[in-house]
């Protein structure tokens with residue numbers, strides 16, 4: 001098993017990729033703290049982890065609230081005595097439907113940046129002292145392909161997820177002397193409840209996914225939480241001990257430099 005005797009915190013672990021990562025880690029021998037905004041969802045996943053024979057703790061905490069984050073870390077240390085792995089997974093568009101420079105409001109900017117960027121910072125700030133103590137740690141941050149190759153405008157969300165890459169690279173540089181590695185996963189389109197805020201599940205959404213993946217994803221399908229859990233396991237385990245400050249694109253082959261395609265498909269050429 002790749003994570004025997006390790007302890008991980010997975011933020012936003014009640015559903016989607018967070019749940020997939022938490023269960024994959026547990027299958028590999030890891031004890032997992034499942035964080036969520038609502039305790040019921042976290043408790044359900046914690047039960048699934050216990051059924052796999054591992055220890056688990058469900059903690060309700062809003063990652064954008066430093067007191068709640070500190071409480072989550074204190075509870076983790078009280079129960080498990082250490083933190084080896086942190087997955088900064090919680091995030092999303094917070095119910096905001098797109099946004100460009102004309103339509104993005106200051107309120108939406110704050111809401112989205114608070115969770116996706118400040119939240120990851122706050123959790124790092126509370127967890128890293130415990131990793132430093134043990135001179136060991138693996139931090140995995142979830143960004144988004146939209147941060148590096150937007151195909152629709154979601155200005156605040158993409159800026160926040162680009163910020164997550166800056167946080168990753170700076171922390172990797174800063175923490176390498178303490179044997180703490182920090183890497184980022186950049187997911188392409190992954191089928192999770194993330195999309196529910198944008199479009200309810202059903203035939204229309206399925207048709208949208210089919211059309212989008214046909215056009216943008218060489219592997220020709222949406223990703224799954226398991227597609228993300230595998231690379232997360234690599235970055236959390238000893239398999240990646242010589243890997244830090246890296247950005248891993250898990251996006252079905254979606255190219256990074258297809259800006260030409262992005263701009264062409266935007267269809268907006270004011271003034272020709």
Ligand SMILES: NC(=O)c1ccc[n+]([C@@H]2O[C@H](COP(=O)([O-])OP(=O)(O)OC[C@H]3O[C@@H](n4cnc5c(N)ncnc54)[C@H](O)[C@@H]3O)[C@@H](O)[C@H]2O)c1
Pocket residue numbers: 011012013014015016017018035036037038061062063064089090091092093115119142143144145186187188189190191192193194195
């Ligand atoms: N699904 C995609 O296509 C996709 C693509 C690129 C990046 N991402 C990113 O990957 C990560 C996981 O996404 P997902 O698709 O599993 O989404 P999801 O909506 O299924 O799960 C995200 C989880 O984060 C939790 N969360 C949100 N705000 C929180 C807060 N303030 N405190 C604690 N928990 C909070 C939610 O309750 C939810 O359980 C997110 O950071 C998301 O932005 C998703």
